[in-house]
Amino acid sequence: MGYFWTLVALVAVLGLAWRYLGSYMEAVFAGRVRFLAWAERPLYWALGVDPGAEQSWSRYAGALIIFSGAAILITYTIQRVQGSLPFNPQHLGAVTPALSWNTAVSFATNTNWQNYAGETTMSYFSQMAALAVQQFVSAAVGIAVAVALVRGFARRNSPTIGNFWVDITRCIFYILLPISFLGGIIFVAQGAVQTLAGPETVHNLLDGATQVIARGPVAFMESIKQLGTNGGGYFNANGAHPFEDPTGLTNFLSYALVLSIPFSLTYTFGKIVGNLRQGLALLAAMVIIFGTWVGFSSYAESQPNPAVAAAHVVTQPAGNIEGKEVRFGPMPTTLYDIASTQTSTGSVSGANDSFNPMGGFGLITGMMLGEVTPGGVGSGLYTILLFAIVTVFIGGLMIGRTPEYLGKKVQAKEMKLAAFGVLVMPVTVLVLTGIAVSVHAGRAAIGNGGPHGFTEILYAYVSQTNNNGSAFAGLSGNTAFYNVTGGIAMLLGRFAIIVPSLALAGALATKGTVASNIGTFRTDTPLFVGLLIGVILIIGGLTFFPAVSLGPVVEQLSKGLF
Amino acid sequence: MLTNLRRALLLCLIFLAVLGLAYPLAGTGVSMLFFRHQAEGSFVSYGSDVVGSTLIGQRWPGPKWFQGRPDGYLLTNSQGQVVVSGTAQMGPRSKALERFVAQQAARLKSEGINHPTADLVTNSASLVDPDISQAGADAQVPAVAKANHLPQTVLYRLVRSQLHGRQLGFLGAPYIDVLDLNLALARLVRP
Numbered sequence: 082m083g084y085f086w087t088l089v090a091l092v093a094v095l096g097l098a099w100r101y102l103g104s105y106m107e108a109v110f111a112g113r114v115r116f117l118a119w120a121e122r123p124l125y126w127a128l129g130v131d132p133g134a135e136q137s138w139s140r141y142a143g144a145l146i147i148f149s150g151a152a153i154l155i156t157y158t159i160q161r162v163q164g165s166l167p168f169n170p171q172h173l174g175a176v177t178p179a180l181s182w183n184t185a186v187s188f189a190t191n192t193n194w195q196n197y198a199g200e201t202t203m204s205y206f207s208q209m210a211a212l213a214v215q216q217f218v219s220a221a222v223g224i225a226v227a228v229a230l231v232r233g234f235a236r237r238n239s240p241t242i243g244n245f246w247v248d249i250t251r252c253i254f255y256i257l258l259p260i261s262f263l264g265g266i267i268f269v270a271q272g273a274v275q276t277l278a279g280p281e282t283v284h285n286l287l288d289g290a291t292q293v294i295a296r297g298p299v300a301f302m303e304s305i306k307q308l309g310t311n312g313g314g315y316f317n318a319n320g321a322h323p324f325e326d327p328t329g330l331t332n333f334l335s336y337a338l339v340l341s342i343p344f345s346l347t348y349t350f351g352k353i354v355g356n357l358r359q360g361l362a363l364l365a366a367m368v369i370i371f372g373t374w375v376g377f378s379s380y381a382e383s384q385p386n387p388a389v390a391a392a393h394v395v396t397q398p399a400g401n402i403e404g405k406e407v408r409f410g411p412m413p414t415t416l417y418d419i420a421s422t423q424t425s426t427g428s429v430s431g432a433n434d435s436f437n438p439m440g441g442f443g444l445i446t447g448m449m450l451g452e453v454t455p456g457g458v459g460s461g462l463y464t465i466l467l468f469a470i471v472t473v474f475i476g477g478l479m480i481g482r483t484p485e486y487l488g489k490k491v492q493a494k495e496m497k498l499a500a501f502g503v504l505v506m507p508v509t510v511l512v513l514t515g516i517a518v519s520v521h522a523g524r525a526a527i528g529n530g531g532p533h534g535f536t537e538i539l540y541a542y543v544s545q546t547n548n549n550g551s552a553f554a555g556l557s558g559n560t561a562f563y564n565v566t567g568g569i570a571m572l573l574g575r576f577a578i579i580v581p582s583l584a585l586a587g588a589l590a591t592k593g594t595v596a597s598n599i600g601t602f603r604t605d606t607p608l609f610v611g612l613l614i615g616v617i618l619i620i621g622g623l624t625f626f627p628a629v630s631l632g633p634v635v636e637q638l639s640k641g642l643f
Numbered sequence: 644m645l646t647n648l649r650r651a652l653l654l655c656l657i658f659l660a661v662l663g664l665a666y667p668l669a670g671t672g673v674s675m676l677f678f679r680h681q682a683e684g685s686f687v688s689y690g691s692d693v694v695g696s697t698l699i700g701q702r703w704p705g706p707k708w709f710q711g712r713p714d715g716y717l718l719t720n721s722q723g724q725v726v727v728s729g730t731a732q733m734g735p736r737s738k739a740l741e742r743f744v745a746q747q748a749a750r751l752k753s754e755g756i757n758h759p760t761a762d763l764v765t766n767s768a769s770l771v772d773p774d775i776s777q778a779g780a781d782a783q784v785p786a787v788a789k790a791n792h793l794p795q796t797v798l799y800r801l802v803r804s805q806l807h808g809r810q811l812g813f814l815g816a817p818y819i820d821v822l823d824l825n826l827a828l829a830r831l832v833r834p
Contacts (some may be wrong), residue, residue, distance in 0.1 A: 086813035124657065128650045144647050151651035155659070171725065198727040210663030217662045218655075246650065253658070258666065265670050272698055275667075275674040275682040280725050283686070285694040287829055288703050294696055295725040296684055301670035318729025321768030323698035324684070329815020386765075388733070388740035394748035395761045399776075399816075403740065403765040404732060407712070407774040408807075410816030414768075432768040434732035441735070533734040554732040642738045 084379070084412045091337060091416075098341040099364070103348025109255045110228045110248065110349070117254050128246055135241035138587025141229060142580055144245040145222060149189055149576070152218055156185035159211040160203070169204035170279030176202060183564040188215035190575035191223055191457055193306070193313030193427055193550035194567060196559040200295035200316050205277060208315060213302045217261075220309030220342075221252040223459030226579050227346060228353070230463045233586030234487045235354045237593050242586045257309060260338075264304030267334055272327030273300035299324055303331075307338035310457040312427030312550045320417065320430040321406055332409050332430055336420040343424050343455035344368075346462045354487050358605035363465055366613045370454040375419050378436075378443030382415040386437060388642055404435025415440060418551070423447040425457030427550030434529070434537075434554045438637035441553070445540050446629065450621040451506055452547045460548065460575075463582045465617075469604070470499040470585075472616045476602045476609070486604060488594035495588055502581040506546050507624035509573045513542045513566055514628065522562035528555030532639070536632035541567065546574035689826055697822050700773045705754040706786035709828065711821040712762055713747045714770040729769050755786035774818035777806050791832050801827055 108114050112132075125132050136144065160176040163169060176184070180196055187194045188211070199208065225248035232242050269275045274296045283292045299315045303325050306313060316322040326332055344364060351360020385397035400411035409417070414431035421428045422444045433444055447454070453465035470484075470491055477484030477491070484491040491499075517523030517538050527534035533555070540553035545567045552558070558567065603609065674682035684696045695701050700711045733740035747764035756763075760779040780802040788795045805824045808817050 083809045083813040083816070090813070127657075128653060129646065130650065143644075144650075147644070147647045148651040148654065151648070151655050155652075155655050200725050201727055209667045210659050213667065214658050214663040218658055246654070250654075253662070258662070262666070262670065266673060269670070269674045269678045269682050272681045272685050274684050275671050275678075276684070277671060278683070281684055281686070281696075282723070283693055283695050285701060286692050287689060287694055287825065288701060288708060290695075290701050292695060292699065292701065293723060293725050294684060294699055295728075298667045298671060300674065300682070301667050316729070316769075317727045318769035318771070322728050323769060323771065323773060327681075327685075327698055329810040333814050386735050386740075388735055388737050389744050389761060389765060391741045392744035392748065392764075394745060395759055395764055397761045399761070401735070402761050403735075404768050406767050406769060406772050407762050407776055407779075408772075408815050408818045413815060430768065432729070432732040432766075434734055435740075435766075435768075437735045528732070529734040529737055531736070533736065555734065636734075636736055639736070642736045642741055 087333065087413060087416070090333070094337050095340055095344055099345050099348050102341060103345035104352060106256060106345065106349040107352040109251050114255050120254065121250065124250060125247070130244070130246045132244065132247045135244050137240055138242050138583045138590070141242055141245045142583045145226070145579065145583070146576065148245070149222065152189045152215060153185045156188055156211045156215055157181050160184060160207055163204040163207045166204065166206045168206040168209065168277060171204070173202065173204050179561050179564040180559060183568050186568045186571050187550065188212050188311070188313060189219055190548050190571045191219035191309070191311060191425065191460065192545060192548040192571045192575070193311045194545050194552070194571065195313055195550070196564060196567070198317035199314060200297070205297050208302060209298055212313060213305060216302070216305045216309050216311040216313065217253050217257050218249070220257060220311065220458045221249040223457055224252050224342070224346070225249050225459065226582055227459035227462040228349070230466055230582050230586040231350050231353045233589035234489060236590045239590040242583070242590050257305065261301065261305040261308055264308060264334065264338055265301035268303050268331055269300035271331045272323070273303055273331065274324045275300040296324065304338065306428060307335045307426065308342065310339055310343065310424045310426040312421060314428060320428045321432070326430055329408060329413065332413055332417055335428065335430070336417050339420050339424050339426050339428070340455065342458045343461040346459065350462060356605065359487060362605045362610050362613075363469065365610045366617070367453070367455040367465070369610070369614060370450065370617065371423055374423065374443050374447050374454075375416055378419050378440050379412045379415045381437045381439035381443060382411045384437055386435070391642060401435070401437050401440070404432030406430065418444060419447060422549060422551055423452070423454050423456070425452040425460060425547055425549045427544060427552075429551055432554060433551060438633050441536065442629070442633040442637070444551070445536065445543060445633065446621070446625070448543050448547045448549050449625045449629070450617055451503065452549065453617060457548060460578070464502070464578060467499045467502040467582065468617055469613060470495060471503060472609070472613045473602060473604060475616060476612055480602065482600055482602070485595060485597070485601060488597065489589050489592050490595060495585060498581040498585045498588070502578045503620060505577040506574055509546045509570055510539075510542045511624070511628065513570055514539050517542070517566070520562070522560065526557040526560055526563060528557065532632050532635040536636070539628055539632055542570055545570040548574050687822065687826065689829060694826070695822050697820050698773055700771045701822060703821065703825060705751070706756070706783070706790040708825050709780055709783050709787060709821055710763070711775055712767050712772050713764065714766045714772065728771055733766070755789065756783050758782050773822060774820055777802060777817060777819055780819045780824060787828070791828070793831065797831070801831065
């Protein structure tokens with residue numbers, strides 16, 4: 082019953098966010114919100130940017146790539162020299178080159194895959210000034226790309242799609258920073274730590290125990306980690322650690338923050354293109370798939386854990402509690418982890434590896450759908466728009482008309498870009514998984530035997546290519562092989578989708594619009610929503626069915642233990 | 644290209660100063676002003692001794708004390724080093740997990756806890772879970788009562804008094820904080 086009201090409250094909170102955050106974001110990107118103009122002006126002056134001057138798609142993409150490259154370089158450098166920097170009470174030395182590379186790429190691409198344990202690897206300075214900074218910046222880059230693509234749909238005969246420097250600056254200062262600060266206050270009030278003092282040693286005279294308790298500036302990183310769909314935790318245990326996620330309320334706040342921007346951007350989209358029903362159609366497709374996965378996986382985790390049951394010593398009335406925290410309970414933990422896997426966040430409040438086979442199936446397949454339900458901040462919207470173009474193309478084939486979307490004719494060039502963007506992820510995942518299971522360096526890192534071991538490898542590449550960053554764990558990923566191939570997967574999954582999306586924005590912006598008539602396939606109807614859901618499920622299903630069959634499906638169908 | 648590179652590096656440095664230093668330091672300042680106890684780690688004392696954080700599990704020797712989940716030993720006796728949280732993850736069809744559960748049940752049985760609940764024989768996700776279920780605490784009452792020469796009814800009442808319900812009535816799951824419970828027990832045993 083508690084879970085039912087949790088879901089009701091979540092729908093209410095997200096409904097409000099959709100309406101008000103969605104319209105606020107539109108105002109921010111249209112330049113109508115100006116209360117920080119006094120800080121913006123000197124910043125643009127220092128950068129030598131004219132905030133009124135817009136860029137063509139290729140200049141926008143060029144600025145984005147150079148900026149992301151600089152971000153990777155600085156994040157890499159800070160980790161390499163953290164031993165000589167301040168805020169390092171544990172006197173941690175430099176992070177190794179391969180791991181610094183993987184981590185820098187991971188945070189700059191909004192992935193937050195972590196081949197390290199935060200509390201014993203990263204200094205407070207690295208956590209604050211390298212990693213948490215990228216949690217703001219990479220989120221802003223994703224949102225900027227989505228807004229640029231939407232502008233492409235909304236504009237007619239326009240050579241430009243916006244100004245990259247202005248878009249990310251406004252996104253950070255007007256949207257991400259204020260919400261994160263308020264969220265951080267709630268986290269710390271509930272018990273998340275926020276201190277620059279080092280680990281605390283405790284001698285408990287009652288039980289004779291001595292503990293060394295790691296601390297750090299956690300609470301305010303936690304809020305941007307969730308809001309920006311980043312997911313990179315301060316501690317190794319991520320959102321399961323009581324110092325990151327101390328109570329049921331912070332657990333709720335976590336998935337509310339994770340889902341708020343990705344869902345709300347569909348409102349922003351509808352408002353920019355001047356037709357809220359179009360945004361509502363995308364929202365409906367997202368909600369239907371997301372809701373189905375939440376229901377399915379919550380049911381799976383409310384069932385007993387088979388290995389625990391096999392020991393015949395306890396009953397499991399509450400469901401699978403192995404690898405979960407008592408204060409959350411199995412079903413809210415599942416809701417958190419489903420929200421995090423379907424938004425390319427990747428934070429966890431339970432051990433994904435210990436989910437029941439069909440619960441784990443829910444987690445991995447949620448990512449395989451391409452992170453569009455609702456997907457990461459910005460990346461979810463620009464990727465589902467690629468799917469929408471594929472959908473109108475298929476719809477157009479059925480009725481024998483040139484497809485249109487939002488009044489723009491979808492022609493060969495647009496189709497090529499959309500199809501390329503949709504196929505990058507599955508191709509990257511399947512090729513890299515194939516390589517990993519074929520070479521010794523790939524197989525040596527597996528933690529559990531049988532089909533579960535295969536799932537661990539597949540999960541790692543699905544997660545990194547989708548810029549999710551959640552770990553099935555079990556896999557020991559901090560090896561040269563996984564650090565390097567994972568870095569490649571994250572870069573491809575990010576920029577090989579962003580560049581075609583921006584090219585598409587440019588191509589669409591230069592077009593005029595065609596008036597809709599009786600023969601136009603309408604894209605704001607239940608029929609379109611159904612077709613879009615079908616396309617998302619069929620593309621994800623056809624590309625990944627064989628791989629999933631070898632992992633979670635075999636594990637569910639088999640009887641014994643491995 | 645060069646202009647953009649200069650812009651990119653400059654903007655990265657500005658973000659480093661504002662988002663990487665000003666933001667977390669301002670957050671730390673607000674936390675220290677208004678939520679110092681929580682921000683520093685929710686440490687609690689017994690008498691004049693700091694005994695631990697109510698948010699971080701400990702290993703309590705049974706049956707004199709109520710025990711937490713079996714992972715509670717991880718951050719205990721760590722020889723002055725920070726121990727990594729959340730590592731032992733076993734799959735739902737792993738033989739290792741079956742063995743682990745059987746071992747934990749045998750250990751509890753040897754301490755007089757004959758009917759453990761699932762949370763007492765399984766790992767948490769953080770491996771520092773400070774909490775157990777109410778049923779998990781009740782299951783330990785006979786053994787703890789015997790070891791401390793207390794009537795069972797007193798301990799059942801003690802457990803009930805320590806129950807945290809769902810937040811706002813619906814968020815999360817009901818739980819009992821093991822450190823708080825044992826502090827209450829200590830006050831009963833040696834007033």
